[in-house]
Amino acid sequence: MASEWQCFFDESKKPEHYERTVTYMKEFVDKCMRQDRPIVLVSSGGTTVPLESRTVRFIDNFSVGTRGATSTEYLLQQGYAVIFLHRRGSLEPFKRHFTHTNLLDLLVTDGGTVHVKDEDSDRVRHLLERYVAVTEAGTLLSVAFTSLNEYLYLLMGAAQVLKTYRHQAMFYLAAAVSDFYIPANEMPEHKIQSDGVPLQISLQLVPKMLQPLVTEWSPDAYVVSFKLETDQDLLIPKARKALKRYSHQLVVANILETRKKYVVMVTQESEQIVKMDDEELSRGQEIEAKIVEEVVKRHRMFIEQRQAETVGF
């Protein structure tokens, strides 16, 4: 009998250029393998759930992709190659520093060359140098999605490609993935008209893809999932429930309001608080630096254990 997740993919249309994108990912992974570089797949941003097949309206999740985009910069610094699977239009590493800036406000011209204003020049040069270094090293592969559908297909494709990377691969699943969707055969083709009121929308549960990820697609990888809640009391119980259900390695749990200064790293056996004090925040430091440092340490230990087991065996 086909499992729930197989049924989901059977019913859902493949994203455009799916095979080509998987091929790019495969080439990237092969190159990193030759360089003996650890790889992480970072998922980032929210997924849309269309309400109509020619989509005018959709359900979305609150997420601008800060966690994923910021963490990617620190993961690159730690020597990882990154497949950055992100919501189209959400924050991106390096580029994110200019989100609230109008490029045109940074520039001046004397009628000839156009250059960055003196007061911004140091900050921009510093970023530019880091960005150019990453571009030249070729350690960042960006892959974009919009809908839930596209995201899940691309996650599967990436995970299947990373299977041979075994315990050297990490999944850092920071995307805010919808729990609910409308199956294609229950969706109207055209824009919903406003005559029938109240409008009733009926949503089905999305199969949890962590399950095939850890059992079939990439069973030897180090898998970190993220949990965002608004109710403090539910946070740790829900993280534990997820760990028990999927047997993956780590849940980074956070509350919507405090997510930039407080997270809990939850495993089956332990809870570790990672937080920022006001001084660190006022200096512009980011909690993702600490999260990544801790996650990378744990991934290294995981790799050593697995290698020791292999040797012992």
Add this chain to the structure above:
Amino acid sequence: MASEWQCFFDESKKPEHYERTVTYMKEFVDKCMRQDRPIVLVSSGGTTVPLESRTVRFIDNFSVGTRGATSTEYLLQQGYAVIFLHRRGSLEPFKRHFTHTNLLDLLVTDGGTVHVKDEDSDRVRHLLERYVAVTEAGTLLSVAFTSLNEYLYLLMGAAQVLKTYRHQAMFYLAAAVSDFYIPANEMPEHKIQSDGVPLQISLQLVPKMLQPLVTEWSPDAYVVSFKLETDQDLLIPKARKALKRYSHQLVVANILETRKKYVVMVTQESEQIVKMDDEELSRGQEIEAKIVEEVVKRHRMFIEQRQAETVGF
């Protein structure tokens, strides 16, 4: 008895800093009045409809704000002052030209100054000069919203401020406003949990704010609304129905797939097609240039008529 739209505002929370924003708009309008400059309020981008009061999930409309942001540039060129009421994060005039560009890909540094690459320099300088001219003239006021709620409050505030501007004011309502919402008292506080499946969402109809806009808030203004459909057969009938219902001046009707090359300007008495041929599109010309030219011509005629009526009276 309170009307539907009054009930909506009574039930809904005012946006943060609402009074302050209205004051800014008032100051802007007063300044433009002293300069005897026509004003247009352009609304742009989609509105969100929260599914939870501490919002994690929301319903959104497909719209990146191309029509509004692009039209704003052409309206500024035509000598209008513009209140640009736009979805936070959607396209903005001038800045929009860099949406698909990573700023860092445009720049080079020799370790000292940071400047725009030679190959992009002409294009960026041209834009920068137009942007600086508008900034110095002070003819563009940007006001941002995210939710339906915020949008409707700010539209009301702007319209009330523009009332004294009478027929010299134009409303160019290109925003994709949700037809449906969940009243605050029917909304759960916390993130919806995924235990109850299928999840049923029940949405109520949003009162049409064109009605109080044309009868109470700004009854003498020139009002242009936009209609986006996916079904060609519904387009003109729905535009006519709206004109009949609200007695405003113009509907710009378009189909999702062809909206960048074909629109119909519909009034009670007439239909006028505005379209782009392939050559114009390949030269990078934009249909908004033609739409704005036509709308401005009609607004000028409207002003002349009203002034003639006043003199006659």
